[in-house]
Amino acid sequence: xxxxxxxxxxxxxxxxxxxxxxxxxxxxxxxxxxxxxxxxxxxxxxxxxxxxxxxxxxxxxxxxxxxxxxxxxxxxxxxxxxxxxxxxxxxxxxxxxxxxxxxxxxxxxxxxxxxxxxxxxxxxxxxxxxxxxxxxxxxxxxxxxxxxxxxxxxxxxxxxxxxxxxxxxxxxxxxxxxxxxxxxxxxxxxxxxxxxxxxxxxxxxxxxxxxxxxxxxxxxxxxxxxxxxxxxxxxxxxxxxxxxxxxxxxxxxxxxxxxxxxxxxxxxxxxxxxxxxxxxxxxxxxxxxxx
Numbered sequence: 001x002x003x004x005x006x007x008x009x010x011x012x013x014x015x016x017x018x019x020x021x022x023x024x025x026x027x028x029x030x031x032x033x034x035x036x037x038x039x040x041x042x043x044x045x046x047x048x049x050x051x052x053x054x055x056x057x058x059x060x061x062x063x064x065x066x067x068x069x070x071x072x073x074x075x076x077x078x079x080x081x082x083x084x085x086x087x088x089x090x091x092x093x094x095x096x097x098x099x100x101x102x103x104x105x106x107x108x109x110x111x112x113x114x115x116x117x118x119x120x121x122x123x124x125x126x127x128x129x130x131x132x133x134x135x136x137x138x139x140x141x142x143x144x145x146x147x148x149x150x151x152x153x154x155x156x157x158x159x160x161x162x163x164x165x166x167x168x169x170x171x172x173x174x175x176x177x178x179x180x181x182x183x184x185x186x187x188x189x190x191x192x193x194x195x196x197x198x199x200x201x202x203x204x205x206x207x208x209x210x211x212x213x214x215x216x217x218x219x220x221x222x223x224x225x226x227x228x229x230x231x232x233x234x235x236x237x238x239x240x241x242x243x244x245x246x247x248x249x250x251x252x253x254x255x256x257x258x259x260x261x262x263x264x265x266x267x268x269x270x271x272x273x274x275x276x277x278x279x280x281x282x283x284x285x286x287x288x289x290x291x
Contacts, residue, residue, distance in 0.1 A: 101269045103206055109266030110203040110222075114196035116259025117229075121192045125250035126185075127240050136247055138162075140185040140192075140236070159185055159241075166241050177241035184236035191229035192256070198222030199263055202270040211276045219271040226263045229256075 120126075124139030135146045144156045157165075160182040167177055201218030205211075233256055240247055 100273050103273055106266055106269035106273055107203045107206055109262050110199040110270055113259045113261075113263035113266050114199040114203075116255050117192040117196040117199075117263065120252045120256035120259060121189050121196075123252045123255075125252040126237065126256075127247040127253075128250035129247050137250065138240070138247065139252065140189040158182070163241050178239040181236065181239045181241055184232050184239065187232040188229050188236050188256075191225045191232060192259075195222045195225030195229060195260075195263055198225060199266060199270075202267065202274060205274045206270050211274055213276045217271060217274060219267040219274065222263060222267040226260050226267070230260055 121140060124137045124142065124144060126140065127136075127138035127143075129136040135144075137144050138159065140159075142156065142158045143162050163177045163179065163181055198218040198221035202222060205218065233253070237249055237253060
């Protein structure tokens, strides 16, 4: 292989101007043409990668701080109301204490109920028959049998004697009368009179407009007597002597029932009227003069 010579290197560029030729030096300098007045000078476009300046955000206005409200002047305390006298009525008295029931109504019911109970206790029409020729009747203590046209009744004996006579004549066991019949009549008699006495006593206290403190009030006695009399009276009627349909309930039993109902109502009303006043536990506990 033969060695080829290297090509000559180009001259390095220099900042010095090239020497002027004689023709260029002989030519006079040409005046530069002035641009027309209406010519628009082209603006140099910014490079593509130039960063556009961001507009600064407007400064937020400073809000003035509100002034604190002025403290109101302390109100003068209201003057204390004058102390109310004990006898002066108040609107709260009617709210705390219910109005008592009618005194006249309670007394009327008690008196009528007592009369009904006394009537039922001493009459002999608790058990009667509907036969016009042979009349039968039983009371709480005794019974009778009277035939039409006879001035004297065939028998007028106590309930226990009548029950014994009927049992002696009974042929079958089903015809025997209950031995509970006579004592239930006496129990109803005693409790009815006790209830009537309690009703009359409670009515008398209400009429006198007094409210005494008693160990047991008459109205309580009346209620207890009526409750016991209702039980014993129903047992008395249920254990009637003789065969079925021989006698049935009469006017005395219905009067007794009505007296018990009115007696219960009257006793409860009288208990409210005759109730002694409750002591005021807070009386004198708070004295306004101490504060």
